[in-house]
Amino acid sequence: MKLVRFGAAGAEKPGLIDADGKVRDLSGVVPDIAGAVLGRDGLARLKALDPASLPLAPQDSRLGACVGSVGNFIAVGLNYADHAAESGMAVPAEPVLFNKAPSCIVGPDDTVLIPRGSQKTDWEVELAVVIGERASYVSEADALDYVAGFCVCNDVSERAYQIEGTGQWMKGKGCPTFGPLGPWLVTPDEIDTANLAMTLKLNGETVQNGSTGTMVFKVPHLVHYISQFMILEPGDVITTGTPPGVGMGMKPPRYLKPGDRMEVSIEGLGTQRQLVAATA
Structure with a gap:
């Protein structure tokens, strides 16, 4: 579905x-x-x-985030070896985890806002996992039994907030509108996430072009691993990392500005389209 x-x-x-x-x-x-x-x-x-x-929804209805009432919005950093390289960081020996604020979640085509004073707002196409069953200390072999489905996430990031100063990743990851999810939640019976094409276009130019096949830690391992440290509840979201092509890794670096348009796609999971604007 x-x-x-x-x-x-x-x-x-x-x-x-x-x-x-x-x-x-x-x-x-x-x-x-x-x-x-x-x-x-x-x-x-x-x-x-x-x-x-079932009745049809009104034509041209806005799509919201494909999952509601998200309790935990967990992200995995440096989960693609080639993205770690462009970031100048080593591939981690185990998953790097951080939080995105659930309040940053918006619909797939909603406007993305650059925070006040930001100069380094960046993009990241990611595969997101939505939890369906309460998960604690689950085995890797059973991990997919706890998954409700998958969707596209744009893990929008402010790099100065994330890396500079005190260098706390969560500061650069949870700003308002930094978590578009959707358009759809696709159930596991309809999608195999092992090798899905992932792209992000900026103003029509393809800047990210990768595949879930190059993830360092795969979905079953991530669900298993995270469940060792916390209880995952139905509706929790895990966004699993990005392939190379982010603005921070370009030479020179390139960041979002008002008026930019992003098109964020994963094979079988649909496409997001976002206008970028300044926070009032």
């Missing part, structure tokens, strides 16, 4: 994409694409529905 949330920001309704690519309204069936709805039983209930029996 491809699950979505549609409507005005803060008032999104749950939906699914039918065989014709149209959004069907699930609000008469479930309250949101969140929490227990993302568990095995909840997803089985949705899969058993006949999409044609």
Whole structure:
């Protein structure tokens, strides 16, 4: 299934994409694409529905983030060897983890805001994992049983906040609008994330062109590893790292400016389109 949330920001309704690519309204069936709805039983209930029996969403409805009520938004740094190289950092021996603020989550086509005074706002196309079942101390072999689905994430980053000064990554990762998710949440039965093409275009120019196949730590290991340190709840999001081509790694470095447009895609998971603007 491809699950979505549609409507005005803060008032999104749950939906699914039918065989014709149209959004069907699930609000008469479930309250949101969140929490227990993302568990095995909840997803089985949705899969058993006949999409044609559901009302169509209003045409041209805004798409919100494809998962609601996110509790933990966890990110993995330096998870592509070639991106680590362009960042001038060693490939880590185990996953590097940091937090993105859940309040930074926005819809896939919402405007991305450059923070006040920022000179180094950057882009990162990433595969995101949405948890479906409560996970604590799970084995790597069983890890995918705890996953509700996958989506595109643009891990927008402010490099001065992240690296300079005290160098705390979370400062550069959780600014408002720094976490577009979607357009869809694709359930694991419909996607194999082992070798998906990933691209990010800036003003029509392809600046990132990679594949999930070059991830250092794969999805099952990441879910297993993170569950050793914290309890993962349904609706938690793990964004799993980016391939090379970020602005920080260019010579000279290149960063986002008002008026820029990003197109962020992962094979089988759809495309985000974002206008960049300055924070008022």
